[in-house]
Amino acid sequence: MFFNNRLKTTGGRYHLQDHHIDINPKMYQVFGMPVLVGIIKHELCHYHLHLTGRGYRHRDRDFKQLLKQVGGSRYAPALPTTKAKQPTYLYICTECGQRYTRHRRMNTRRYVCGKCRGKLRQVS
Numbered sequence: 813m814f815f816n817n818r819l820k821t822t823g824g825r826y827h828l829q830d831h832h833i834d835i836n837p838k839m840y841q842v843f844g845m846p847v848l849v850g851i852i853k854h855e856l857c858h859y860h861l862h863l864t865g866r867g868y869r870h871r872d873r874d875f876k877q878l879l880k881q882v883g884g885s886r887y888a889p890a891l892p893t894t895k896a897k898q899p900t901y902l903y904i905c906t907e908c909g910q911r912y913t914r915h916r917r918m919n920t921r922r923y924v925c926g927k928c929r930g931k932l933r934q935v936s
């Protein structure tokens with residue numbers, strides 16, 4: 813079993829060819845041990861059933877039954893996607909071209925360029 817950093821959205825993956833299991837380390841970092849164990853159990857169900865020649869796919873009855881027996885998770889919980897970016901506003905000085913990025917809107921009538929006191933224009 814390996815921790816695989818390339819797994820982005822899935823909790824784990826069982827490789828049919830060489831019978832190894834990749835586990836997304838983020839699942840542990842984000843959700844902790846119980847969730848990680850559930851995912852490992854899930855992947856081990858694939859593993860076990862595949863090796864014993866039974867239905868190892870999600871839709872197979874063998875899989876569903878075994879998963880229930882061992883208490884594995886059906887689905888890995890969704891990982892939080894990358895944090896919503898704070899909106900940023902870009903202002904540019906109409907005189908000298910100096911750029912200013914702000915997380916809040918600036919009143920361009922009240923604020924002028926810090927360098928040349930020129931008028932600012934909102935670009936985005």
Ligand SMILES: [Zn+2]
Pocket residue numbers: 854855858870
């Ligand atoms: Zn699966």
Ligand SMILES: [Zn+2]
Pocket residue numbers: 905906907908909910925926927928929930
């Ligand atoms: Zn300026």
